Amino acid sequence: MMIKDRHLTDSELTDFFMKLEHKNSKIDNNLRIEAMLLQQMDPTVGWPGLINNMKIFSKGQSAEVKVNGIPVKLVLNKTRTPSLKSNTFENNVNNINPERCLLCELDKGQRGILIKDKKYIVLANPGITLPGDLTISSVKHEKQILTGHFQDMVEIATNLFHLSIYFNGALAGASSPHFHFQAGYKDKLIGEQQIQALLAGKSIGNAYLNNIISTHNCKLFSAENYLQPIHVVTTKNSNIMLQFCRFYMDKLLHISKNIKGYSNIHNFGEYINSLKGKESEGRVNILLKYYPESDEYIAAFFPKRTNRPQCYFKKGKNQIILGIAIKESLGNLITCRKKDFELLKNSSDLIEEAYKDTSITRTMLLELNKSLKDFSH
Numbered sequence: 199m200m201i202k203d204r205h206l207t208d209s210e211l212t213d214f215f216m217k218l219e220h221k222n223s224k225i226d227n228n229l230r231i232e233a234m235l236l237q238q239m240d241p242t243v244g245w246p247g248l249i250n251n252m253k254i255f256s257k258g259q260s261a262e263v264k265v266n267g268i269p270v271k272l273v274l275n276k277t278r279t280p281s282l283k284s285n286t287f288e289n290n291v292n293n294i295n296p297e298r299c300l301l302c303e304l305d306k307g308q309r310g311i312l313i314k315d316k317k318y319i320v321l322a323n324p325g326i327t328l329p330g331d332l333t334i335s336s337v338k339h340e341k342q343i344l345t346g347h348f349q350d351m352v353e354i355a356t357n358l359f360h361l362s363i364y365f366n367g368a369l370a371g372a373s374s375p376h377f378h379f380q381a382g383y384k385d386k387l388i389g390e391q392q393i394q395a396l397l398a399g400k401s402i403g404n405a406y407l408n409n410i411i412s413t414h415n416c417k418l419f420s421a422e423n424y425l426q427p428i429h430v431v432t433t434k435n436s437n438i439m440l441q442f443c444r445f446y447m448d449k450l451l452h453i454s455k456n457i458k459g460y461s462n463i464h465n466f467g468e469y470i471n472s473l474k475g476k477e478s479e480g481r482v483n484i485l486l487k488y489y490p491e492s493d494e495y496i497a498a499f500f501p502k503r504t505n506r507p508q509c510y511f512k513k514g515k516n517q518i519i520l521g522i523a524i525k526e527s528l529g530n531l532i533t534c535r536k537k538d539f540e541l542l543k544n545s546s547d548l549i550e551e552a553y554k555d556t557s558i559t560r561t562m563l564l565e566l567n568k569s570l571k572d573f574s575h
């Protein structure tokens with residue numbers, strides 16, 4: 199079955215539209231996705247793999263840990279095990295077929311909604327951080343490279359305004375070699391709420407936002423004393439957001455050339471089998487969302503050196519299976535083994551180190567902050 203044949207039509211979703219709270223609203227892609235999620239969880243016609251993972255997810259555990267006064271949500275979530283253990287981009291062996299993957303060969307019962315002239319399919323994400331999590335996958339197998347997809351990202355965020363759109367770069371937490379975004383309900387993750395609070399002038403621990411650019415139609419901030427370096431940009435103009443994304447990736451690429459000689463971190467720019475070429479983009483996790491009520495776009499960029507903290511490489515019982523991708527960057531730290539969960543629950547210093555190990559260095563950040571001042575629009 200071709201990916202395009204996995205599309206759920208409005209007539210297949212009729213019964214599920216009726217179950218929605220907003221059933222009298224005009225049918226748009228936000229509503230189609232809601233109905234699709236209900237369809238996929240339906241015991242008769244749905245996706246058995248997702249239904250099973252929802253059961254596992256409901257047995258998960260969570261705890262709040264304060265890291266230098268900043269709350270982080272630590273979770274034990276076995277549905278994320280394949281993503282947590284994946285080394286699609288790190289493992290440069292040739293046994294991965296980069297042309298076919300789980301996003302090409304969809305699972306039995308897995309269906310979705312085609313968007314953007316059938317260029318992408320929106321699927322339920324079986325690795326559930328929060329119920330309703332989605333994967334927005336390119337219909338054809340393309341490399342996990344953001345260049346060429348910036349406009350799609352901004353347009354998808356505008357169109358799917360119930361959602362936050364996420365992107366994990368190669369070697370920054372992406373677990374599939376097939377081009378994809380992720381998405382989830384807006385402002386549900388603790389880090390997203392913290393970013394909104396910081397933008398509103400509230401304090402989170404000792405963290406605060408430093409203004410880098412402030413014009414009437416674009417504001418750019420760099421957070422100080424936060425879990426890790428982060429750049430937050432706000433604008434009411436989709437074109438400025440698009441230009442900024444391109445500008446940011448260009449400046450990040452420039453400083454990424456300094457990523458070399460760190461233990462357990464791939465030197466930047468080397469050949470990556472899953473990309474079938476040399477690494478060409480800075481390592482980054484991105485959040486983008488659109489608020490129609492205020493006509494505002496907000497994006498957060500987390501510049502990275504790697505997604506694997508040093509504790510991942512420890513031997514035997516000292517190893518902690520952890521990866522810092524977008525969900526972790528947004529304060530939702532996912533473990534898949536009870537012992538890792540218990541250890542991290544009582545070791546905020548290890549969490550602090552994990553963020554530090556994976557982010558760009560202070561020197562790199564200062565250089566990046568300086569070059570970001572040059573954004574003109």
Ligand SMILES: [Zn+2]
Binds near residue numbers: 298300301375
């Ligand atoms: Zn694929």
